[in-house]
Amino acid sequence: MKELSRRDFLKIAAAAAGAGVLTGMAPAVRRVALEPYVRPPEEELPGRATWYASTCRQCPAGCGIIVRVINGRARKIEGNPAHPLNRGKLCARGQAGLQVLYNPDRLKNAVRQVGGRGSRQFQPIQWNEALDQLISALNGLTDRSRVAFLGGLVPDHLAVLVSDFLQALGAPPPVLFDLHTALEGRAETADLARRWFGWSQLPLYDIAQAQVIFSFGANFLETWMSPVSQSRDYGTMRQGQLGGRGFLAQFEPRLSATAASADEWIPVQPGTEGLIALGLGRIIVEDNLGRVGSHREHAYLYQNLNVGDIAQASGVSAETLSRLANIFANADRSVAIPGGTLVGLSNGPQAMDAVLALNVIMRRLGREGGVFLPQDVPARQFTRTATASSFAQVESLIERMQAGQVEILFIHSTNPVYELPGWTGFVQALGKVPLVVSFSSFIDETAIWADLVLPDHTYLEGWGYQVVSPGADRPAVSAQQPVVRPLYDTRATADVVLALAARLGGAVAQALPWPDEVAFLEQASGQLLGSSVGVYDARTPAGFWSRWRQQGGWWTEKPIRREPEASGMPTEPLQVPPAAFVGDTQQYPFHLMPYPSLALTDGRGANLPWLQEMPDPMTTARWNTWVELNPATARSLGVTDNDVVRVISPYGELEAPLVVYPGIRPDVVAIPVGQGHSDYGRFAARRGSSPLALVAPPSNHTVNGGSLLWGATRVRVEPTGRKQDLARLESLDGAGRETLR
Numbered sequence: 001m002k003e004l005s006r007r008d009f010l011k012i013a014a015a016a017a018g019a020g021v022l023t024g025m026a027p028a029v030r031r032v033a034l035e036p037y038v039r040p041p042e043e044e045l046p047g048r049a050t051w052y053a054s055t056c057r058q059c060p061a062g063c064g065i066i067v068r069v070i071n072g073r074a075r076k077i078e079g080n081p082a083h084p085l086n087r088g089k090l091c092a093r094g095q096a097g098l099q100v101l102y103n104p105d106r107l108k109n110a111v112r113q114v115g116g117r118g119s120r121q122f123q124p125i126q127w128n129e130a131l132d133q134l135i136s137a138l139n140g141l142t143d144r145s146r147v148a149f150l151g152g153l154v155p156d157h158l159a160v161l162v163s164d165f166l167q168a169l170g171a172p173p174p175v176l177f178d179l180h181t182a183l184e185g186r187a188e189t190a191d192l193a194r195r196w197f198g199w200s201q202l203p204l205y206d207i208a209q210a211q212v213i214f215s216f217g218a219n220f221l222e223t224w225m226s227p228v229s230q231s232r233d234y235g236t237m238r239q240g241q242l243g244g245r246g247f248l249a250q251f252e253p254r255l256s257a258t259a260a261s262a263d264e265w266i267p268v269q270p271g272t273e274g275l276i277a278l279g280l281g282r283i284i285v286e287d288n289l290g291r292v293g294s295h296r297e298h299a300y301l302y303q304n305l306n307v308g309d310i311a312q313a314s315g316v317s318a319e320t321l322s323r324l325a326n327i328f329a330n331a332d333r334s335v336a337i338p339g340g341t342l343v344g345l346s347n348g349p350q351a352m353d354a355v356l357a358l359n360v361i362m363r364r365l366g367r368e369g370g371v372f373l374p375q376d377v378p379a380r381q382f383t384r385t386a387t388a389s390s391f392a393q394v395e396s397l398i399e400r401m402q403a404g405q406v407e408i409l410f411i412h413s414t415n416p417v418y419e420l421p422g423w424t425g426f427v428q429a430l431g432k433v434p435l436v437v438s439f440s441s442f443i444d445e446t447a448i449w450a451d452l453v454l455p456d457h458t459y460l461e462g463w464g465y466q467v468v469s470p471g472a473d474r475p476a477v478s479a480q481q482p483v484v485r486p487l488y489d490t491r492a493t494a495d496v497v498l499a500l501a502a503r504l505g506g507a508v509a510q511a512l513p514w515p516d517e518v519a520f521l522e523q524a525s526g527q528l529l530g531s532s533v534g535v536y537d538a539r540t541p542a543g544f545w546s547r548w549r550q551q552g553g554w555w556t557e558k559p560i561r562r563e564p565e566a567s568g569m570p571t572e573p574l575q576v577p578p579a580a581f582v583g584d585t586q587q588y589p590f591h592l593m594p595y596p597s598l599a600l601t602d603g604r605g606a607n608l609p610w611l612q613e614m615p616d617p618m619t620t621a622r623w624n625t626w627v628e629l630n631p632a633t634a635r636s637l638g639v640t641d642n643d644v645v646r647v648i649s650p651y652g653e654l655e656a657p658l659v660v661y662p663g664i665r666p667d668v669v670a671i672p673v674g675q676g677h678s679d680y681g682r683f684a685a686r687r688g689s690s691p692l693a694l695v696a697p698p699s700n701h702t703v704n705g706g707s708l709l710w711g712a713t714r715v716r717v718e719p720t721g722r723k724q725d726l727a728r729l730e731s732l733d734g735a736g737r738e739t740l741r
Contacts, residue, residue, distance in 0.1 A: 046071060053080055053552030055466050055478035057459035058093040058100075059601065060153040060181065061085070061226040062466035064552045065094060067483040074098060074460055074484050079228070080552045082535075085472045086228040092599065092614055094228070099608040100458050101487070105681030106441050107455040108488035117430070117449045120679075127491060130452055135503050137408055137435050138169075147171040148397060148406045152178035152413035153186075155464035155480065157521060158494050159386035161512060162410075165497050168511035175397050177389045179419035179602035179692075182708045183595075183673065184224045185343035186388035192338065192352045193373065196360075197564040200387070201374050202470040204561060205337050208233035210369035212331040213248045214280075214324075216273045216355045218339025221258040223596045226471030234261075247331070249324060251276060252341055254593055254628070254670045255663025257617045266324075267665050270591045270711060271579025272314035273342055274351025278302065278576055279310035280325045281358055289329035290362060298361045303573040313578075333369025334362055344711030346698075350576045357574060366563025373562040377467060377475040377554075379527035385467045392706025394420070401429035408435045412456070412493055417445040418603060418677060418690070421708075423651065423697040439493045442607060444680040456493045461486045463494070463517050465524070465553065475533075476555035479525070479548050492517055528554050582696040583650045583714030590633075592649060592713045593670040594691040600674025606684035607677075616672065619659045620729035625688030628661040628670040629717065637719060644722040647671070649715045651696035654689040657726045669715055 049068050056063045056077075064083025068076040077097050081088035110130050115121030138144070147169055149162055153176055162174050181187065190200045197203075207213060207220070207230055220230040237246035250259035251266045251273055259265040268276060282302040285295040311318040328334045338355035342348045356371075364370030376383055394416075400406050402425065409430070420426050430436055430449045438450035447453045456462065464480035494517035501512040514520040522545050528534060529544045533556040538544035548554060581591065596602060598617060605611040615622045627645055629637070639645055643658045647669060656671070664670055675688030696713045725731070 049075070052481065052483040053479070053550060054460070054483055055464070055480040055552070056090070056094045056097060057155065057466075057480070058091075058097055058605070059223070059227075060186070061228065061471060062468045062478045063090060063094060063226075063228050064478050065090065065097075066552070067460065069483055072484060074101060083478065083552060084474055084476050084555050085226065085468050085478070087232060089228050089232055091228050093601070093605055093611065096605065096608045096610040097460060099610055100441075101460045101484070103442070103607060103681065105443075105607065105683075106458075106488065107443065107453060107490070110452070110454045110489070110491075112452050113450065117436070117451065120443075120448060122443070122453070125452070127454075127489070130454055131496070131499055131503070133452065134408075134437070134500060138500070138504060141407060144169040145171050146405060146407040147410075148400070148408070149174040149410045149412070150394075150397060150414060150416065151176050151411070153181055153386050153388060154413045156382075156385045156467050157464045157517065157524065158412070158497075160381070160384050161494050161497050161517070161520065163384070164511050165501055165508065168501070168508040175389045175393050176386055177391065177394045177416075178414040179673065180223070180596065180604065181388040182391065182710070183344075183602060184340040185348075185707075186225075187390045188343040188348060188352065188707055189338070190387065191349070191390075192356060193564075194568075195353070196356060196566055196568045197373060198567045199373055199564070203564070204372040204374055204470050204473070205335050206233075206369050206372060207335070208236040210237055210333050210335045211244065211246055212328055212334040213237070213246065214251065214328055214334070214336040214355075214358070215248065215258065215262075216251045216277060216336065216338050216351070217341025218337040219252075219256045219258040219596075220337065220339070221261055222256060222598050223601050224340055226468075229471035247327065249327070252339075253591070253665045253668045254595065255618065255661075256595070257598060260618065260663070265663075266316060266320070269313075269315045269665070270593065270668065271345050271347060271581070272316075274347055274354040274576035275310050276314050276316055276321070277336065277351065277354035277358060278305055278574060279307050279314070279316075279321045280328060281354070281361055281574075282307055282310075283322055283325035284329045284358075284361060287325075289326060291330075291332070292363045295361055298357075300572075301357055301361070301570065301574045305573075328358065329362065333364075333367070335359060335364055335370050341711065343707050344709055346580045346709060346712055347577050348707060350574070353570065354574050354576050357570075360566055360569070365566060366561075371564060373564045374469050374472070375475050375560040375562050377477055377528070378531055378533065379524075381524045381527050382465075382467050382477055385469065390706045391708040395424065395706075398424055398426055398429045401432055404432050406433050408437070409433045410437050410439070411446055411450070412439040415440075415444045415446045415603070415680075417449060418680075419692070421651075421692050421695045421697070439496075441490070442681055445678055448679055454493070454496060455488075455490045457482070457486050457490050460484060461490070462492050463521055465521065472555070473559040473561060474556045475560060477528075477553045479551075479553035481549050494520070525554070533557065533560070579712070580699070581712050581714045582699055585714065588648075588650065588714035588716050590667055590669045590715050590717060592647075592691065592694055592711070592715045593668050594673050594695070594710055595670060597672040597674035600672075603674045603677065603680075603684075603690070606674055606687070607681040609683050612683055615729040618663060619661060621659055621726050622729070623687065623727040625654075625656045625671065625675040625690075626659045626726055627656045627717070628659050628664055630664050630666040630668070631660050631662055633666045633717075634658065634660045637717060639719050642723050642726055644720045644724050646718045646720055647694060647715050648718065649694040649696055649713050651713070652693040654691070654693050655720060656689055657724045659726065669717060
C-alpha cells in the first residue's frame with residue numbers, strides 16, 4: 001500500500017470536510033483557497049508565517065490590512081503597504097481587530113430568546129431551523145413591504161445584496177445609520193456635496209499638498225472619515241515639501257488631539273463656527289485678499305455682514321479674524337474643512353455651506369491642496385455603495401414600527417438600543433415588531449431585544465469588499481477575505497440573505513441568483529478584468545480573482561480625481577442663523593459636548609480590553625467615563641480631579657469622575673462617547689455612562705433638517721461629595737480600574 005504524503009492527507013481531509021458540509025440541509029458553502037499576500041500556499045511549512053491581505057472593518061474607512069497567520073491562527077495585523085488609502089499604516093483600533101476574532105464573549109452559534117425579549121435567556125438553534133423560521137415568517141406576510149433592514153455602514157457587497165433582496169420583496173430600501181457616522185456627519189457631508197456639486201460622494205480634501213488648513217470641527221487625526229490616510233497626508237504636509245512647514249488652525253470648543261497638533265487652536269463658542277467662516281470670507285472678499293484675482297463675483301455671498309458683530313457673537317476678536325483671513329488667503333494652497341462637530345448643531349447645514357464657500361472664493365476646487373471629488377471605479381457594480389442614512393430616515397422607520405407597519409426587522413452592524421437617545425422610543429417600537437433578527441456577533445443591548453441572533457462572521461473570517469470613500473487619491477476597492485477559517489458555527493449574513501432568496505424562489509431568487517457570496521464577489525470583481533488603469537493585469541477571470549485576493553483589492557496605478565464644479569452655487573447671500581440649544585441658560589449654564597473616543601469611537605470598541613486600556617491622548621484617562629471641566633469652572637464649583645459630579649440636562653442625568661482639563665472653554669462640559677454599556681460582554685458591561693443619556697429631544701426651533709442634534713443640549717453640573725479614582729496612564733499600579741468580569 002502506498003504511503004500517504006502529508007499533502008495528500010490534507011487534501012483528503014479537506015475533501016471529507018467539504019463533503020460533510022454538502023450533505024447537510026443548509027445551503028452549501030464553498031471552500032475557497034486563501035491567497036497569501038507574499039508566498040503561495042504550496043510553499044508553506046508548519047510554524048512558518050503567512051500573510052493574507054484583507055480589509056479592516058473597525059470603522060467605515062476601509063483601510064487595507066495584511067494579517068500574519070501561523071498554523072492557521074491569526075497573530076498580527078498590519079497595514080497593507082500596497083494599499084493606496086493607508087499605505088502600510090494602521091491605527092490602534094485596526095491593531096485590536098485580533099481581539100474581535102478571539103473575544104471570549106463572541107457568540108459561537110445561532111440562538112433564540114426563549115424567555116421573552118429582554119430576558120437574556122438564549123438557547124442554541126440550528127441554522128436550518130432558524131432559516132425555516134425566517135422563511136415561514138416571510139411567506140406568512142400579506143404585505144412584504146413590512147420587512148425592514150436597519151444597519152450601520154455595512155460592507156458594500158452586503159449593502160448591494162440586501163438592497164436587491166428588499167427591492168425584489170417590494171420592501172423599502174435599507175436604513176444605514178450608526179452613532180459613529182452620525183458623529184462624523186457622513187450623511188450631512190454627502191448632502192453638502194449634493195447641494196454644491198450635484199454629486200453625493202464625500203469630498204476629498206487634499207491635506208498632503210495643502211500649505212494652510214482651516215479645520216472647523218474636523219478631528220481628522222482621530223476618528224473623522226479616514227483618519228489613518230489623513231494622518232499620513234498631514235505628516236507629508238508638515239514636512240514642508242512645498243518649501244515651508246504647513247499651517248493648521250483648528251476651530252472647536254475643546255482641544256482635541258487634532259487641535260493639539262495644530263499651530264493654532266481657536267476655542268470657538270459652540271454654534272458660532274459658521275459665523276466665523278462667514279467673517280473670514282467677508283474680510284477676504286472686502287479686502288480683496290490673496291492672489292486669485294478679483295473677488296467681485298463672490299461678493300454677494302457676504303452682503304450685509306458686519307465683522308464686528310461676528311466677533312462679538314463668536315468671542316473671536318476682529319483682529320484675530322483679520323489675521324487668520326490673511327493667512328488663509330495669502331497661501332497658494334489653502335483648504336477649509338467642515339467637520340463633524342458642525343452637524344450636531346441646529347445651524348449645521350448653513351455652517352457647512354459657509355466653510356465650503358471659503359474654498360470656492362479662493363478657487364480651491366480641483367486644485368492641488370484643495371477640494372476634489374472621488375473618481376468612480378470603472379465598473380457598474382462598484383458604483384453601488386453603502387450610503388449613510390439621515391437621522392430623519394431612522395425616525396421614519398421608528399414611526400413605521402410604532403404604527404405596526406414593520407413585521408420583520410433585520411439589524412446588522414449597529415446597536416440602536418445603545419446608540420439612540422431614549423426619547424426616540426426605539427425600544428418601545430421594537431415591541432410592536434413581531435419578529436426581530438439581529439446579526440450581531442455579540443449579545444449587545446439590541447440583541448437583548450431580538451427574537452433570533454444569527455451571528456455573522458467577524459471580518460477576519462468573512463468575505464466582502466469596500467469601495468474606499470473618502471480618503472484615497474484614486475479609485476480603489478478594498479477586498480475582504482477570510483484570513484482564518486471561522487472559529488465557531490457562525491455564518492455570513494450575505495449567505496443567509498442568498499439562502500432566503502433561493503428558498504423564496506420567484507422574482508426574489510432571480511434577483512439574487514448566486515449560490516453564495518463568494519460567487520457574487522467573483523462575478524463582481526470580474527467586471528474589472530481587462531481594465532487598462534488597474535495596478536495589475538490578468539489574462540483570465542481565475543487569474544484576476546487570484547490577484548484580487550492576493551493584492552487585497554483593486555486600484556488604479558496613478559492618482560485620478562475629479563474636479564468638482566460648483567453647479568449648485570447659492571444665488572443668495574450666505575446666512576448662518578444663531579444656533580439654538582435645549583435648556584434655559586440660567587438653569588443650564590453649560591454647553592454639552594459629547595465627543596467620540598479615540599479608542600472606543602461610538603462604543604463599538606468597548607468590548608476590547610486593548611482599547612479600554614488605551615489612554616485618552618489628552619486626559620490619559622481610560623476604562624471609564626469622565627467629565628471634563630475648565631479649571632476656572634471647576635474652582636467655581638469647588639471640585640477637583642476624581643471628584644464625582646452629576647451632570648444634569650433637561651432630559652436626563654449621569655454621574656462620573658471629573659477631569660480638570662485646561663483645553664476646554666469655561667462654558668463647555670465635554671464627555672467622551674463609548675462607555676455606558678449594559679451588555680456587550682465582560683469588558684464593556686456596567687462600566688461608566690453614556691452622554692447620549694443627556695441629549696435632549698429637539699424643540700421646534702432646534703431642528704436642522706433631520707440630523708441627530710447631539711451638540712444642542714445645555715446642562716448644569718453639581719458636586720456629589722464623593723470621589724472615585726479614575727484609571728490614568730500615570731496610575732502605574734492600576735488604581736482606578738474596575739474589577740474585570
